[in-house]
Amino acid sequence: EDQVTQSPEALRLQEGESSSLNCSYTVSGLRGLFWYRQDPGKGPEFLFTLYSAGEEKEKERLKATLTKKESFLHITAPKPEDSATYLCAVQGPTGANSKLTFGKGITLSVRP
Amino acid sequence: EAQVTQNPRYLITVTGKKLTVTCSQNMNHEYMSWYRQDPGLGLRQIYYSMNVEVTDKGDVPEGYKVSRKEKRNFPLILESPSPNQTSLYFCASSSNGQPQHFGDGTRLSIL
Numbered sequence: 001e002d003q004v005t006q007s008p009e010a011l012r013l014q015e016g017e018s019s020s021l022n023c024s025y026t027v028s029g030l031r032g033l034f035w036y037r038q039d040p041g042k043g044p045e046f047l048f049t050l051y052s053a054g055e056e057k058e059k060e061r062l063k064a065t066l067t068k069k070e071s072f073l074h075i076t077a078p079k080p081e082d083s084a085t086y087l088c089a090v091q092g093p094t095g096a097n098s099k100l101t102f103g104k105g106i107t108l109s110v111r112p
Numbered sequence: 113e114a115q116v117t118q119n120p121r122y123l124i125t126v127t128g129k130k131l132t133v134t135c136s137q138n139m140n141h142e143y144m145s146w147y148r149q150d151p152g153l154g155l156r157q158i159y160y161s162m163n164v165e166v167t168d169k170g171d172v173p174e175g176y177k178v179s180r181k182e183k184r185n186f187p188l189i190l191e192s193p194s195p196n197q198t199s200l201y202f203c204a205s206s207s208n209g210q211p212q213h214f215g216d217g218t219r220l221s222i223l
Contacts, residue, residue, distance in 0.1 A: 034211060043116070043202050043214030044155075087155070098143050098206060099170060102155040 002027045002092050006103035013078055013110050021073040021106045023088030033071050034100060035064050036087040044087055047073075078110045114139045116215035118203050124221045125193060133188045133218045135203030141213075143206045144186040145170070146178065148199040149217075155202065161186055193222045 005024045013019055025033065032051055036044035048057045050066040057064050061082065063074040073086055085107045089100035116137045125131055137144065145160040147170075157170030161180040175197055177189040186205075190197060198221050204212040 031209070036214075041216070043204075043216045046211040046213070049211055089155075098209065098212070099145070099157050099160065100155075100212060104152065104154040 002090055002101040004088055004090055004101055004103035006086075006088050006106050008106060009104070010107045011109070013075075013108070015079055015110055015112050016077045018074070018076045018078070020075070021086055021108070023071040023073070023103055024069060025071070025088070025090045026069075027090045027092045027101075029093035031091040031093055033066055034089045034091070035071070035073055036089065038085045038087055038105065047086075075108070078108075080110045080112050083108055083110045114213065116203055116205055116213050118201075118215040118218045120218060121216065122219050124223065126223050127194055128192050131190050131193060131220075133190075133201060133203075133220070135186045135188065135215060136184050137186075137203075137205040137213070138184065139205060139207065139213065140183065141205035141207040142183070143212075144180065145204045145212065146176070146186070146188050147202045147204065148172065149202060150199050158188070158201075190220075193220075195222050198222045 003026045007022045032049050035047040038044045048064040053068045055066050061076050065072045085105045087105045089102045119134045142163045146158040147155045149155045156172050158176050159178040161167045167178050201218045203215045206212040
């Protein structure tokens with residue numbers, strides 16, 4: 001069974017204080033690892049897909065990296081508008097179902 | 113604008129009163145799915161559909177039904193809702209292994 005563990009559960013940063021969010025996973029064959037951002041009262045919003053170990057993707061202040069066991073979402077010089085819950089999900093090799101297995105999320109608060 | 117639309121956004125109802133949550137997407141996606149999100153449990157899949165008239169159970173299907181008569185619509189049906197189905201529900205769609213697009217959610221309270 002696919003499993004995803006995110007840590008820490010919550011993170012409070014000062015504006016400009018860089019940090020990383022962790023996503024550890026077990027999956028029989030990784031088809032893709034996804035990062036989503038979720039704001040209160042909204043659905044998850046897609047950020048990145050990573051497919052193989054060593055892959056990295058960047059978008060503004062966010063950079064996602066992938067190893068064979070975990071992924072990191074690095075946040076450089078965060079701003080208050082980066083405050084949200086960040087979700088990690090994996091997609092296994094099952095052909096018939098594109099199901100995503102989600103972690104419980106990391107709630108990030110960035111203070112001005 | 114590409115979007116997944118859910119209705120209603122909020123609903124308070126009573127045990128046993130049948131309800132339907134609608135989901136519609138305008139991206140011509142083959143794949144659609146329903147998730148529920150509960151505190152401490154994260155997002156869990158209820159049902160999914162690979163295409164019209166093709167549906168299957170996810171991880172937590174008990175107490176739910178779905179149908180896929182048209183490609184754009186994927187309603188979630190609660191025939192006899194119970195309080196343990198109080199949750200935040202999300203519909204999602206995708207195509208060709210691309211990232212799933214999510215609706216803005218439906219918050220159901222069943223008294």
